Amino acid sequence: MNTLTGRRARREPSKVPYYTILLILALYSLGPLVVVMLNSLKSNAEIGRNPLGLPLSPVFQNFPDAWSQGNFSTTLVNSTILTFGTVVGVCVIAGTSAYAMARLDLPGTDAILLYLFVASAVPVQLFLVPLFFLWSTLHLTNTRFGLILIYWAIFSPLATLLLRSYLVGLPRDFEDAARIDGASELQVLLRVVLPLSWPGLLTVALVSGLAAWNEFLFAITFIQDTNLKPVTTSFLAFQSNFSQDWGLTSAAAIYIILPIVVLFLLLQRRFISGLTAGGLKG
Amino acid sequence: MAQSTADSTAGPAKRAPAGALKRRRLLTAWLFMIPLLAINVLVILGPSVATIYYSFTDWSGIGPAEFVGLENYRELLADGDFWIAMWHNVIWTLLFLTVPIAMGLLGAFLLSQIQRFQIFFRIAYFIPYVVASVVNAALWQNLLDPDRGIGSALASIGIPFLDGVSFFGSERLALPSVAFVNIWAWWGFIVLLFLTALQSVDHELYEAARMDGAGRWQQFVNVTLPGIRPTFVFVVLLTIINSLLVFDYVYIITRGGPAGASEVVGTLMWKQAFERFEAGYAAAMGLGLSFVSGVIVLIFVFLRRRGWEV
Numbered sequence: 001m002n003t004l005t006g007r008r009a010r011r012e013p014s015k016v017p018y019y020t021i022l023l024i025l026a027l028y029s030l031g032p033l034v035v036v037m038l039n040s041l042k043s044n045a046e047i048g049r050n051p052l053g054l055p056l057s058p059v060f061q062n063f064p065d066a067w068s069q070g071n072f073s074t075t076l077v078n079s080t081i082l083t084f085g086t087v088v089g090v091c092v093i094a095g096t097s098a099y100a101m102a103r104l105d106l107p108g109t110d111a112i113l114l115y116l117f118v119a120s121a122v123p124v125q126l127f128l129v130p131l132f133f134l135w136s137t138l139h140l141t142n143t144r145f146g147l148i149l150i151y152w153a154i155f156s157p158l159a160t161l162l163l164r165s166y167l168v169g170l171p172r173d174f175e176d177a178a179r180i181d182g183a184s185e186l187q188v189l190l191r192v193v194l195p196l197s198w199p200g201l202l203t204v205a206l207v208s209g210l211a212a213w214n215e216f217l218f219a220i221t222f223i224q225d226t227n228l229k230p231v232t233t234s235f236l237a238f239q240s241n242f243s244q245d246w247g248l249t250s251a252a253a254i255y256i257i258l259p260i261v262v263l264f265l266l267l268q269r270r271f272i273s274g275l276t277a278g279g280l281k282g
Numbered sequence: 283m284a285q286s287t288a289d290s291t292a293g294p295a296k297r298a299p300a301g302a303l304k305r306r307r308l309l310t311a312w313l314f315m316i317p318l319l320a321i322n323v324l325v326i327l328g329p330s331v332a333t334i335y336y337s338f339t340d341w342s343g344i345g346p347a348e349f350v351g352l353e354n355y356r357e358l359l360a361d362g363d364f365w366i367a368m369w370h371n372v373i374w375t376l377l378f379l380t381v382p383i384a385m386g387l388l389g390a391f392l393l394s395q396i397q398r399f400q401i402f403f404r405i406a407y408f409i410p411y412v413v414a415s416v417v418n419a420a421l422w423q424n425l426l427d428p429d430r431g432i433g434s435a436l437a438s439i440g441i442p443f444l445d446g447v448s449f450f451g452s453e454r455l456a457l458p459s460v461a462f463v464n465i466w467a468w469w470g471f472i473v474l475l476f477l478t479a480l481q482s483v484d485h486e487l488y489e490a491a492r493m494d495g496a497g498r499w500q501q502f503v504n505v506t507l508p509g510i511r512p513t514f515v516f517v518v519l520l521t522i523i524n525s526l527l528v529f530d531y532v533y534i535i536t537r538g539g540p541a542g543a544s545e546v547v548g549t550l551m552w553k554q555a556f557e558r559f560e561a562g563y564a565a566a567m568g569l570g571l572s573f574v575s576g577v578i579v580l581i582f583v584f585l586r587r588r589g590w591e592v
Contacts, residue, residue: 018392019399025389026406029470033409036421051430093321096314104311112315119326123527123575125548125568129555130332131325133343153325156318185310214414216530221556232416236534239420246424253417264412268405271412276474 033257040250047246062251070238070252071226078144079213079230085148086155086212087205093152094159094204095197099189101160102167103175113161120157124217132221142225150218155208162207162277166200167193203274206267210275213260231256333565341562343555354566364567366542367550370457374546375525377461378468383517385465386472391502393473394480404477407470415467419534422463423450453543456536460544464531475513483509519582526575547571 039047040062041055050056067073101109131150132141140146170193178192213230220233229237235252242248264271337354341347358364389407393400410418425431426449433444449459487505496504507514529548532538538545538553547567555564 015396018395021388022392022396022399022403025385026403028466029407029410032418032421032425032466033413035425036417039424048430051424051427052432052435093317097318100311100314104307104314106311106315107308119322121523121579122326122330123523123568123572124529125527125551126333126572127326127329128552129343129561129565129568130329130336132555133561134329134332149321150325153321156321160318185307210412214412216415216534220533221552232414235414235416235420239416243423246430249420249424253420256417257413260412260414261409264409265405268401268408272404272408272474275411275471276478 036250036253036257039246040254042247044245044247051246059247062247063254066238066248066251066255069242069248070255071234072231072252072255074227075229075231075234076255078228078234079232081144082148082151082230083209083212085144086151087209089148089152090155090159090208091201091205093156094163095194095201096189097156098160098163098167099193102164103172103193104185113164116157116161120161124154128217128221135222141222142228144223144228147218147222150222151208151212151215154218155211159204159208162204162274163197163200166203167197170196199270203270203277206263206271207274210260210271333569336562337566337569339562339565341565342559343561344559347562350562354563355570357563358566358570363542363545363550364547367538367545367547370544370546371526371528373457374461374528375522377458378465378521378525379518382465382469382472383521385469386476386517389469389473390476390480391506393477404474407473409470410467411471413467415530416534418467419463419531422466423535426450426459450536451540453540456540456544460531460535463535464528467531472517475517476510479510479513480506515582519579522578523575526571526578 035052038053038055039051041058041060042050043057043059043061046056100106101112106112135141135146135150138146140149174192174196175188178188183191214232215230216232219230220236223229223233226234226237235256238252239249336347338349338351339347340350340353389403393403426433428434428446428448428451433447436442437445447455449455483506487509488501491501491505527548528546529552532544532546532549533552536544538549548571551564551567551571554560554567
């Protein structure tokens with residue numbers, strides 16, 4: 001009897017310790033974010049008395065205050081323009097080149113793939129300094145377009161590699177049929193390949209959109225004009241002006257977190273597969 | 283264009299002959315490559331090559347660059363701030379090679395053993411990774427505040443040892459504290475990389491190990507670890523490279539301070555270029571840093587070629 005329960009215990013170990021540790025790790029990950037949410041509903045005086053607990057007398061004034069003092073009506077527009085500009089550009093740039101390599105029998109594809117691997121792994125520090133002074137000569141610093149151009153360049157190598165491997169996995173029969181019917185390469189791309197490749201494009205769009213929304217180094221280097229800053233670098237300036245007012249900075253943080261977390265929760269499988277594939281190839 | 287006697291197998295006269303069709307495809311292919319290659323040359327390749335040139339010059343960023351040969355590199359080798367920053371990168375690398383990888387392995391292993399709520403935990407661990415670094419930094423600056431943070435909250439319930447500790451303001455604690463914040467945001471990503479690898483390990487191997495009487499720990503060491511070796515090696519490489527090039531969290535939280543106590547090469551180089559306007563010197567620093575990370579990648583490539591199965 002004893003040996004029987006012993007064997008059973010070994011075969012089907014209790015999951016309680018597993019769940020306990022997993023729960024502690026989840027508290028560690030989410031706890032700070034929960035505290036930000038709670039603090040955004042507290043007055044500054046209440047945070048002083050009660051920095052971590054539930055808001056005892058919730059106030060919502062922090063949200064309109066942070067919105068106007070943090071210049072969010074401008075910076076959220078800037079971040080949206082940067083993100084959408086990046087996503088559209090990266091999808092076009094990576095889409096056309098991935099198609100050329102996967103389908104149009106481009107000579108030298110292997111060499112280009114190797115170059116893209118290297119380009120996606122090149123440290124920012126290798127090209128940052130001359131790039132900045134090139135951009136100021138071309139009057140591209142302090143412009144959203146100048147920053148979008150940089151994002152196109154740094155996100156498209158990995159996006160091309162991802163899309164190419166996606167396209168290689170698609171059947172060619174439909175394209176060949178369209179070509180026999182006399183379709184041009186552009187028509188084949190737009191009418192046949194594009195409708196089939198939207199899952200790959202969506203992954204690329206999510207990964208590069210997330211990277212553009214959160215990007216910090218180039219944003220802080222290339223944009224000093226407060227009216228052109230994205231939410232990230234603008235938040236940094238806001239936070240150093242109001243470092244003692246946690247209610248206000250917490251509400252501002254919520255504005256930055258919310259769009260990303262909602263999108264992430266809606267599309268988490270695609271996000272995770274795209275980001276881990278990107279990590280594994282990068 | 284449509285008529286070619288050589289193309290006798292072609293059907294309708296409207297179709298282009300095979301040769302022209304092939305040429306047209308080739309032309310289209312290169313046309314499709316132009317945006318990618320042009321933007322890449324403009325932003326990455328051109329400036330990277332320029333870095334090599336400027337690293338041999340005295341250049342403020344504006345105006346002409348004066349060629350000074352190896353002067354910048356001589357200065358770099360003798361620059362105490364640079365070596366201190368490099369040492370901080372080494373400490374950072376060691377922290378990131380141990381803490382997040384151990385936590386990532388633990389989290390992934392436990393997740394692979396459960397079915398219920400697995401999605402919940404995966405999302406929970408991953409969320410900090412998708413939140414902007416400025417926000418993550420700000421919330422930890424609040425939580426670790428000496429007067430109103432976790433320390434004082436613990437003190438009020440009778441655990442006083444963290445009370446009044448200035449994590450980001452003390453020279454001794456600044457670097458590990460910034461690393462702690464970055465690790466918090468980063469480890470969930472490692473969990474998912476390891477979890478993907480774990481799920482591809484053959485279940486029969488675990489079955490066989492259990493038949494042989496292996497406990498949980500023995501199963502982990504003898505089945506799990508060998509099964510995920512390629513991912514493990516990749517994570518190690520990614521960790522080393524990211525640690526060498528780290529910028530965001532250090533710049534945001536401490537700007538390298540106090541008194542250079544958390545300065546890393548990434549932030550030092552940025553200051554040289556954009557605050558002290560020593561662009562030529564910063565170029566030499568950037569090239570040095572890129573050289574080190576390039577050598578590390580090559581070592582991994584070499585080991586892989588030697589049949590290390592990574």
